[in-house]
Amino acid sequence: MSQHTKIAGITVGQSPRTDMTCDLIPKLALNLELVEYGALDGLTLADIERDLAPEPGEEVLVSRMRDGQQATFSGDKVVALVQAKVDEAERDGCRAVIVLCTGSFPELRHNVPLVFPQPLLHSCARALAGGRRIAVMVPEPSQAEQARERWSASGVDIDVVSASPYKGIDGVMAAARTLRGHDDAFLCLDCMGFTVAMRDAARRESGLDVLLPRTLVASVVSELMG
Structure with missing residues (x-):
């Protein structure tokens, strides 16, 4: 039986974050298995620019699309998408969740440790x-x-x-x-x-x-x- 403990890494951009996991995984304990989720998975850059553009006074977040392009969007508008990925990761059996963004987030619903950088x-x-x-x-x-x-x-x-x-x-x-x-x-x-x-x-x-x-x-x- 595998002794690995699954933990989720949720990017506010798109997964997989190959640019990030190359540095993250070597720092993780050997028993931890990182499973990636992306808040913007399934969206195009045009979708993001149309639906998630920052309004005046909203936090501006920057992340990466799967193809390497930069996406800029509202921190407020992406919260619900991040919450959906937290729920999905818990259903998948992840024992902890890391939100891979240094932005500011409200309290999210969670049943396992939820780590905000x-x-x-x-x-x-x-x-x-x-x-x-x-x-x-x-x-x-x-x-x-x-x-x-x-x-x-x-x-x-x-x-x-x-x-x-x-x-x-x-x-x-x-x-x-x-x-x-x-x-x-x-x-x-x-x-x-x-x-x-x-x-x-x-x-x-x-x-x-x-x-x-x-x-x-x-x-x-x-x-x-x-």
Whole structure:
């Protein structure tokens, strides 16, 4: 009999997230099997642009389509789709659910541990910063103000830059380079789309230590269930 414990990874984009699992799976305990679900599975980019576009005041989320294209959409409007995937994962026997997005979500219905990266990332960063300002990289300039508000609510002062993980490593490197010489405690890559390779490149270009949410979350879940 298999000793593997199934856990769900729900992307707010489309599954499979081959760009993410290459970094996630090596960080997971050997007994954990990651099963992927996508909130936007079955939708086209045209569907998303028509039905899920952010309205003024709504949180802007960025994720990846199955073919690698970037999708930008409303965090508020995707909540019901994420909830449907949580329900599906539980029916499939998953023992825990990770929402693979650092955005802000309301409380969702669940019967197994439900892990949101944002509170983990914010609490860890606040503890590590020790009252100092940190640098934060978000995918799009339109997310900068909401990032300041979210981090401020968590008690952290931030210096914001933007570069999309879905548009290649060069932009990440260029944005990180602008932080060199800034008096920031470290850099936080505030999107689950940022990769280990991008973390390492950002560290080189900025001269700062870097906190990466995808590996942080995988380590925490492994500690709990591994």
